Amino acid sequence: MEAFFSYGFVQRALLAGIFVAIACALLGVFLILRRDAMIGHGLAHVAFAGVALGLFLNVIPLVAALIVAVLAALGIMKLKEKAGLYGDTAIAIFSSVGFASGLLLVTFAHSFNVDLFGYLFGEILAIETTEVLLSIGLAGVVVLIVILNYHKFMYMTFDRDSAKVSGIRVDRLDVLLTILTAITVVLGMKIVGLLLVAALMVIPAAAGLQLASSFKQAILLSSFVALISVFFGLLMAFYFDFPASGTIVILSFLIFGLFFAFKREKRLF
Amino acid sequence: MALSANDSKTLIAVKDISFSYGYAKVLKNVSLDVKSGDFLAVIGPNGSGKTTLIKIILGLLKPYEGEVWIMGRRVEEFLEWQKLGYIPQKATHIDSFFPVSVYEVVAMGLLSKKKFTRLTKKEEELSIQNALEQVGIEDFKNRRIGSLSGGQQQRVFIARAIVKQPHILFLDEPTTGVDAETQEHFYDMLDALNKKEGITIVLITHEIGIVNRHVNKVACLNQRLIYHGTHAEFCHSKAFKEMIAGGHHLISHRH
Numbered sequence: 001m002e003a004f005f006s007y008g009f010v011q012r013a014l015l016a017g018i019f020v021a022i023a024c025a026l027l028g029v030f031l032i033l034r035r036d037a038m039i040g041h042g043l044a045h046v047a048f049a050g051v052a053l054g055l056f057l058n059v060i061p062l063v064a065a066l067i068v069a070v071l072a073a074l075g076i077m078k079l080k081e082k083a084g085l086y087g088d089t090a091i092a093i094f095s096s097v098g099f100a101s102g103l104l105l106v107t108f109a110h111s112f113n114v115d116l117f118g119y120l121f122g123e124i125l126a127i128e129t130t131e132v133l134l135s136i137g138l139a140g141v142v143v144l145i146v147i148l149n150y151h152k153f154m155y156m157t158f159d160r161d162s163a164k165v166s167g168i169r170v171d172r173l174d175v176l177l178t179i180l181t182a183i184t185v186v187l188g189m190k191i192v193g194l195l196l197v198a199a200l201m202v203i204p205a206a207a208g209l210q211l212a213s214s215f216k217q218a219i220l221l222s223s224f225v226a227l228i229s230v231f232f233g234l235l236m237a238f239y240f241d242f243p244a245s246g247t248i249v250i251l252s253f254l255i256f257g258l259f260f261a262f263k264r265e266k267r268l269f
Numbered sequence: 270m271a272l273s274a275n276d277s278k279t280l281i282a283v284k285d286i287s288f289s290y291g292y293a294k295v296l297k298n299v300s301l302d303v304k305s306g307d308f309l310a311v312i313g314p315n316g317s318g319k320t321t322l323i324k325i326i327l328g329l330l331k332p333y334e335g336e337v338w339i340m341g342r343r344v345e346e347f348l349e350w351q352k353l354g355y356i357p358q359k360a361t362h363i364d365s366f367f368p369v370s371v372y373e374v375v376a377m378g379l380l381s382k383k384k385f386t387r388l389t390k391k392e393e394e395l396s397i398q399n400a401l402e403q404v405g406i407e408d409f410k411n412r413r414i415g416s417l418s419g420g421q422q423q424r425v426f427i428a429r430a431i432v433k434q435p436h437i438l439f440l441d442e443p444t445t446g447v448d449a450e451t452q453e454h455f456y457d458m459l460d461a462l463n464k465k466e467g468i469t470i471v472l473i474t475h476e477i478g479i480v481n482r483h484v485n486k487v488a489c490l491n492q493r494l495i496y497h498g499t500h501a502e503f504c505h506s507k508a509f510k511e512m513i514a515g516g517h518h519l520i521s522h523r524h
């Protein structure tokens with residue numbers, strides 16, 4: 001175990017991974033309850049276009065992906081509102097167009113290379129210091145904003161009209177939540193790869209929701225599942241040479257299964 | 270409850286409201302007012318626009334004609350939301366898996382108040398405890414709301430609405446799906462809130478029986494306002510006779 005902690009790249013991976021995974025889990029709870037669980041999946045595909053654009057224009061792919069994902073997230077929101085589309089239709093449109101544009105850009109840029117695969121499949125153990133700092137900083141901001149607006153987010157998720165009648169600016173908070181989601185998806189992409197980032201948003205939160213009988217429990221349990229999955233996922237990746245991203249996701253799924261079985265036995269709380 | 274010196278102060282003025290969802294007109298030139306201390310029943314058949322009217326009063330929907338004034342301000346400029354309590358129609362049909370405890374739901378009621386006069390944690394807990402006791406659900410406070418019965422859930426929503434000690438309470442068909450005995454308790458409780466605490470109540474219902482026993486004002490709606498006045502006069506009005514003559518016809522037929 002000591003060897004595990006003594007490597008700089010492991011420390012970086014742990015720090016960034018845990019921060020980002022907790023941000024994913026927190027947002028995941030709200031997204032699932034808002035029936036918006038697929039947005040992570042959709043935005044990840046759009047983020048691919050951002051990465052491709054970054055590689056194409058030779059700017060930092062993470063930053064390009066952040067900008068593209070935030071714009072797309074707002075676009076999905078508007079399309080849902082204005083075109084009267086169901087949420088998943090707007091997401092399906094954006095995610096396929098995003099992925100298609102990404103494919104075109106990547107081909108033009110001749111950048112089907114190792115870099116790109118890192119974004120597709122995650123490269124948490126190869127994460128650079130600047131990216132670690134960026135990830136921790138942004139994930140920290142996301143967590144902080146969620147905590148500061150926790151009660152309002154909870155109220156509007158549970159009972160939107162009543163929240164409005166309490167004077168809560170739900171439209172603004174929608175936008176805030178959407179932007180936070182987009183940022184977090186891109187950070188998660190760096191950790192587990194864009195093919196698996198949706199899992200990081202949905203599975204720990206879904207696990208927490210199995211056993212929670214209060215909102216606080218849901219939030220705490222989900223964060224806990226995220227933390228445990230990243231920690232043991234990296235540990236196994238380090239010792240057994242497993243792919244970190246896949247291991248993290250499978251672990252979180254196993255915990256989900258465990259909680260699910262537990263719930264069926266008897267509600268814990 | 271702080272009642273103004275002038276008991277018949279107008280709290281809500283609805284002026285010549287018309288509204289449509291798309292092409293279908295739902296409300297036509299509706300005007301009514303609610304005075305301080307009123308217990309107003311808004312009655313009318315299904316689809317007559319009752320819920321729509323309440324949503325317009327609360328600023329959730331915008332009318333294409335007319336305006337709403339709450340406590341002397343246009344609803345668009347109204348700020349003192351902590352003075353209003355609202356129990357939406359679907360409150361009893363909440364997602365039963367939603368992970369939120371009874372205590373947390375009641376605490377939501379204090380959210381808007383925080384912006385103005387911040388309560389301390391102690392004061393908050395005390396108000397929540399009081400509200401829970403007032404509706405008799407303090408034993409359930411740590412239960413997930415979805416695990417309670419419909420009647421118990423309804424009490425939770427009442428507690429959430431009264432925890433901030435509102436001046437006006439809006440209830441949209443609060444007893445749908447609640448058994449008769451619980452209903453009776455529920456309306457006794459509303460009576461107490463109205464008479465003892467001086468809370469003005471706007472109650473949407475299509476149960477005429479309730480109207481007779483508890484309220485002092487009636488607004489009878491069917492896209493247009495058919496009747497608006499005191500309960501005593503309502504009993505002698507044409508609208509009432511039509512309603513009685515039609516039996517449940519008017520109540521349940523139209524869409």
Ligand SMILES: Nc1ncnc2c1ncn2[C@@H]1O[C@H](COP(=O)(O)OP(=O)(O)O)[C@@H](O)[C@H]1O
Pocket residue numbers: 290295313314315316317318319320321322524
């Ligand atoms: N969101 C909506 N979109 C379109 N039509 C609606 C909507 N909500 C209600 N309506 C229609 O408006 C009319 C009035 O509805 P509502 O105000 O809910 O009536 P009530 O509460 O009296 O039963 C009904 O005919 C209903 O079908």
Ligand SMILES: [Mg+2]
Pocket residue numbers: 319320321358441442
């Ligand atoms: Mg209604």
